[in-house]
Amino acid sequence: MYAVEYFEVECPEAAGAAYYKQITNDVLLDHNLLKVIHKLHIFIDPKVPVFVATGILKKITSLIRVRDFANINPQEGKMTLVISDETYLAPMLKIFWQRFGKEHVEQPDRFTVILYGIGEEPKEIEEIVVADPSEFLFKDLIYAFRCIAPEGFRLRKEKFGDGKFSFVASENTLDENTDELIAAKFALMGETP
Amino acid sequence: MTLVPVTYKGGIYQHDIVTDLIEDLGGYVVQKHLIAQEVVLQCFVPKDDIELIREISRPLFGEVTDSPLVGTEIAVVSMSLEIHHLPHPSCDIAEYTRRLGAKSNMVSLARGPGKRIAGLNDEERDVINEHDIAVFALGNFETCIEYKMPALRRGIEVPIILCGGPDKEALQKIVDPPVDGYVGNVGRFMHRTKESEELGKLDEIIAEITRVLEKKREEIAKDSLSVAPARLMDLIREKVPAIHEVTSPTPLTVQMTGLRVKLPYDTFAQDIRKVDIEDGITIGDLSDVVPSRMRDYILVKIRPFSETNVVI
Numbered sequence: 133m134y135a136v137e138y139f140e141v142e143c144p145e146a147a148g149a150a151y152y153k154q155i156t157n158d159v160l161l162d163h164n165l166l167k168v169i170h171k172l173h174i175f176i177d178p179k180v181p182v183f184v185a186t187g188i189l190k191k192i193t194s195l196i197r198v199r200d201f202a203n204i205n206p207q208e209g210k211m212t213l214v215i216s217d218e219t220y221l222a223p224m225l226k227i228f229w230q231r232f233g234k235e236h237v238e239q240p241d242r243f244t245v246i247l248y249g250i251g252e253e254p255k256e257i258e259e260i261v262v263a264d265p266s267e268f269l270f271k272d273l274i275y276a277f278r279c280i281a282p283e284g285f286r287l288r289k290e291k292f293g294d295g296k297f298s299f300v301a302s303e304n305t306l307d308e309n310t311d312e313l314i315a316a317k318f319a320l321m322g323e324t325p
Numbered sequence: 326m327t328l329v330p331v332t333y334k335g336g337i338y339q340h341d342i343v344t345d346l347i348e349d350l351g352g353y354v355v356q357k358h359l360i361a362q363e364v365v366l367q368c369f370v371p372k373d374d375i376e377l378i379r380e381i382s383r384p385l386f387g388e389v390t391d392s393p394l395v396g397t398e399i400a401v402v403s404m405s406l407e408i409h410h411l412p413h414p415s416c417d418i419a420e421y422t423r424r425l426g427a428k429s430n431m432v433s434l435a436r437g438p439g440k441r442i443a444g445l446n447d448e449e450r451d452v453i454n455e456h457d458i459a460v461f462a463l464g465n466f467e468t469c470i471e472y473k474m475p476a477l478r479r480g481i482e483v484p485i486i487l488c489g490g491p492d493k494e495a496l497q498k499i500v501d502p503p504v505d506g507y508v509g510n511v512g513r514f515m516h517r518t519k520e521s522e523e524l525g526k527l528d529e530i531i532a533e534i535t536r537v538l539e540k541k542r543e544e545i546a547k548d549s550l551s552v553a554p555a556r557l558m559d560l561i562r563e564k565v566p567a568i569h570e571v572t573s574p575t576p577l578t579v580q581m582t583g584l585r586v587k588l589p590y591d592t593f594a595q596d597i598r599k600v601d602i603e604d605g606i607t608i609g610d611l612s613d614v615v616p617s618r619m620r621d622y623i624l625v626k627i628r629p630f631s632e633t634n635v636v637i
Contacts, residue, residue: 151465151490151512158515178466181440279515282464283409284439303439 138171138321145178152176156280163276168192168269171321175313176282182306183281185299186317186325192266196220199258202245206254213245213257220262221245227260273297291325298325326351328369328553330395332426333378335387340364343382350374353555355396355579356428367395367426369555393535395426396555396579400456400483404437404463414511415462417518418488421527422460422534428578430456430619434477443473450480451618457581458484458505458537460530465490465512471499478504484537488512488530505540506533538581545582548629551611552602552637554579557625560608561586564600567593583612586623590616594623603637611635 141156143149156174160166172187198204201217202224215221221242228237228247238246247257270292277290277299285301289310298314300306307313311325318325328351333343337359344366347354352370370378379389399422403415411433419429432453436444453459459481463470470489478485484505489496490512497507508530518527558577561568561584568576571587578585586597594616598609608614608625611633617624630636 145466145468145491147491147495148466151514155513155515162515176466178440178468181469279408282438282466282469282513283405283407284442286439303442 135166136169136172138173140172140320141174141176142320143176143178148176148178152280159276159279163272165272165276168273171323173317173321174280175317178282181282181285181302181304182313183285183299183301184310184313184317185277185280185297186314186321187297188321188323189269189295189297191295192269194265195261196263196265197258198224198260198262204254204257209249211247211250211254211257213247215243215245218242224260224262227262231260270297274299277301296323296325327372328352328555329372329375330392330426331368331370331375332390332392332395333364333366333368333382333387334390335364335382335385337362337364339385340366340387343378343385343387346378346381350377353553353559355555355558356426356575367392369396369553392426393538394422394531396581397427397457397538398455398578398580398585399427399429399534400432400453400459401429402437402453402459402461402477403431403433404443405435406433407438409438409513410462413514413517414488417527418460418462418511418530421531425531427534428575432459437477440469440472444476445479445481447480448618454480454482455585455617455619455624456483457541458486458534460486460488460534461504463487463489463512467491467495467499470496474500484541486530486533486537505537508533541581545629548631549636550582550627550629551633551635552627554582554584554625554627556602556637557584557608557612557627560600560602561597565593565596583627584625585617585619586625587620588623589621590623591621597623597625606635606637611637 141149141153168190170188170190175184201220202213202215205212232250236248236250274290281301284303287306288301289306290299300310315325344354347368347370350371352368354366354368356367358365375389401415401419403410415431419431422429432449434445434449486506487496487504488508488511491509493507493509496509511526518524558579561577567588573587576587594614598607598614600608602608612625612627615624
């Protein structure tokens with residue numbers, strides 16, 4: 133976990149803490165999430181039992197626009213888009229269909245999209261926002277923490293937003309004072325929830 | 326004649342010579358795998374004839390190695406089917422035992438995970454009891470293992486090997502009454518076992534399984550079985566042709582004291598009971614042919630000499 137500034141796993145059992153540090157590292161690495169986490173503190177107490185993960189995210193600014201994955205060649209009465217990365221092809225087509233109508237959009241093969249008879253400039257097309265990765269980020273993070281937390285801990289309380297997140301899980305009904313626990317763990321990182 | 330479990334590896338060319346030799350010597354081929362240009366035979370052969378097999382297979386570049394797990398069926402008990410426990414480490418353990426000749430089955434529990442909520446239902450218990458040995462793959466926390474182990478082992482009669490995150494001494498301390506084998510430092514992890522240290526851990530599990538199985542073999546030898554399970558396998562193969570239609574990798578699974586026949590019980594149990602072994606003695610005379618809890622398979626449990634007064 134070289135990219136993360138602060139990463140600690142706190143647990144009354146030392147061996148358990150070491151294993152969970154490894155598990156957390158493996159899962160976040162597999163889900164490609166290490167690059168978005170700035171600080172992370174995990175607390176596990178198998179006696180209660182409770183699992184708490186608190187953390188700070190890095191700033192994610194980039195919106196995905198058409199120009200990020202397609203080259204536009206303007207021609208007489210049409211525009212040919214050469215796609216270099218298919219990941220965002222489906223949402224892009226959906227936006228084009230809504231905006232220009234299906235009769236103006238054609239896709240002869242996987243890597244080519246042709247727009248016929250549209251009034252807009254190539255520059256405007258290039259600037260169309262196709263996706264916002266931060267929307268999926270929280271879903272991915274929740275999924276990753278569900279993988280990291282011991283499996284029996286199915287009662288969860290999670291809060292994501294504003295560059296911070298907290299995730300509490302247990303197999304018993306969660307206590308009312310989980311907020312205090314979360315605040316204490318944020319304080320260890322020198323942050324407030 | 327003592328039969329010992331071995332694995333033969335060699336080229337596919339003229340491997341029939343080896344198969345015929347094993348059968349002529351009174352041995353049995355339990356499993357046969359053809360992988361590209363290679364053939365792997367897991368078999369029981371007479372102890373005194375291993376050198377002869379080595380000699381005859383030398384021109385074919387064959388290799389004979391000891392394989393103590395051949396002819397055993399092992400249950401790898403995983404706490405659930407979720408990503409938390411599969412494919413690592415449960416599948417890694419199951420695959421490793423398979424490589425060394427055992428037939429391993431994964432038994433995933435419906436309510437295995439957690440601490441207070443963990444439990445075992447009657448079907449799971451019965452399925453585990455149909456195996457020769459059960460390897461429990463548990464988690465990383467001492468507290469949880471200590472708390473849930475009594476619930477998970479309730480009713481399990483086969484030897485248990487406990488794998489968990491804490492070290493071996495800690496596991497021995499927290500499990501009461503003791504189980505048959507312990508392997509520490511193999512808890513839950515989420516990556517493939519490929520480092521030499523981790524492979525060493527898998528070897529440790531195999532060593533522990535082998536040790537416990539050897540002990541069980543000695544126990545069985547004190548009151549020997551009326552007939553060798555591998556012999557019944559050969560007979561059923563010969564006399565119940567329907568077994569050749571079964572597409573499972575091992576239609577007949579040899580166990581230490583019996584055999585799993587992967588045919589429907591209602592249709593074939595009577596046919597199997599009637600199979601003649603020798604001089605009019607049938608399988609039904611020497612063993613209990615019972616329905617298995619695993620699908621609708623048949624389980625043949627061979628009775629010991631003390632019950633039948635016959636050894637064939």
